[in-house]
Amino acid sequence: MMRSRGSLSTILAGTLVLIALLMGIGIAIEVMSTVITLENLTANHVNTVGRAAATYSGLITQGGALISTKGPVTVIGAVTPNGFEAVNLTTYDYVNNGTEPELLLTNVGPVMLDPTQPVTNNPTPGTNPISYYLYHWVSAVITTGQNQQSQYPGVIITLGNNYYLLHIDPNYIVGPLNSLNTYITKDYGIGQWGCQALYGGMGVGGSWTTCPAPPPGPISTAVYSGYWPQVEINPINNTAIGIDITFPKGTGFIRQPQYFTLYVLSQDSAAWLSPTCQGTHIVTQCTFDMTWIQYPNQQGIACYNHGWTWCTLPQPVTYSIVINMNQELPNRYYLIMVITYPQGYPSQWFIWNITGTTQNYPVWLDAPGQPALIETPS
Numbered sequence: 001m002m003r004s005r006g007s008l009s010t011i012l013a014g015t016l017v018l019i020a021l022l023m024g025i026g027i028a029i030e031v032m033s034t035v036i037t038l039e040n041l042t043a044n045h046v047n048t049v050g051r052a053a054a055t056y057s058g059l060i061t062q063g064g065a066l067i068s069t070k071g072p073v074t075v076i077g078a079v080t081p082n083g084f085e086a087v088n089l090t091t092y093d094y095v096n097n098g099t100e101p102e103l104l105l106t107n108v109g110p111v112m113l114d115p116t117q118p119v120t121n122n123p124t125p126g127t128n129p130i131s132y133y134l135y136h137w138v139s140a141v142i143t144t145g146q147n148q149q150s151q152y153p154g155v156i157i158t159l160g161n162n163y164y165l166l167h168i169d170p171n172y173i174v175g176p177l178n179s180l181n182t183y184i185t186k187d188y189g190i191g192q193w194g195c196q197a198l199y200g201g202m203g204v205g206g207s208w209t210t211c212p213a214p215p216p217g218p219i220s221t222a223v224y225s226g227y228w229p230q231v232e233i234n235p236i237n238n239t240a241i242g243i244d245i246t247f248p249k250g251t252g253f254i255r256q257p258q259y260f261t262l263y264v265l266s267q268d269s270a271a272w273l274s275p276t277c278q279g280t281h282i283v284t285q286c287t288f289d290m291t292w293i294q295y296p297n298q299q300g301i302a303c304y305n306h307g308w309t310w311c312t313l314p315q316p317v318t319y320s321i322v323i324n325m326n327q328e329l330p331n332r333y334y335l336i337m338v339i340t341y342p343q344g345y346p347s348q349w350f351i352w353n354i355t356g357t358t359q360n361y362p363v364w365l366d367a368p369g370q371p372a373l374i375e376t377p378s
Contacts, residue, residue: 128163229247264325
């Protein structure tokens, strides 16, 4: 009897131990599941926050690479599967040379780099980050020859297969641009609004705005009123074109213009051409006199009609010009006109996007996108 009782006690004790062990295993599994869930939630949160921080700070992730387009970024450290590693590096780009994901801690927030996963904010690996500012009017710090850094304002465009910054009046291009030689300090926006925000400066009686609205117009800037000058192109040979430029009747100038100058920028080779021009009223190279034009009630460089007012054309004025490019005609180019006024008044400029003999205006003078709908209470 005593032996039977001892065996029963042993069985009961073993059963209780087994139950406790199973309960412990179940609790451990639940705890591990909770930890894994929290880890995943934390990782997703950090990844989301990191991408948002990167987007708004000018940072772009490309798999295992981090690129800054708005100035240097400081990488404080990196969290890897092996633990935390101090980095303390200020740079424009950072590359994860390993194959495992790592969490970068930067001065603008956390950023996740995962060489094994595509990144949604850059669906095309290898894209030049300057492409995010295509057709935007910006101010940028650009490093040129001899490691000289300067501030350049203008519009980001493509010439050939590269990105350039174009400034008009004075005319220049800077490039090719990439994340290693350029960072954007201010983005004025795209299209007409960005242009006006960049070129709007203070003048007599208010703000000078010389960005022409896209045709057909009419446009109204600080110094020009009316429709765009009309351009008609006729091919002559493989190096020269005939071009008629007409200022329509009713075109208004703030004062009598002194002259206009034509410039040609190739879109195929990213180069300014050096054309020579022929035509009446030519001054030099491709500059044409405008002081011969007469306006009603003109007095000197101004026009008077019960108070000083704009000089308005009573009839169309046409310039017939032959432009010799002194090289083979480019397939695509920008034709730029700059109208110069007397001292104290800004120039007015126009740009045509020429393909063959077809002229249009550059997309970066437009305001692309769907127009907003205005709804009022019923």
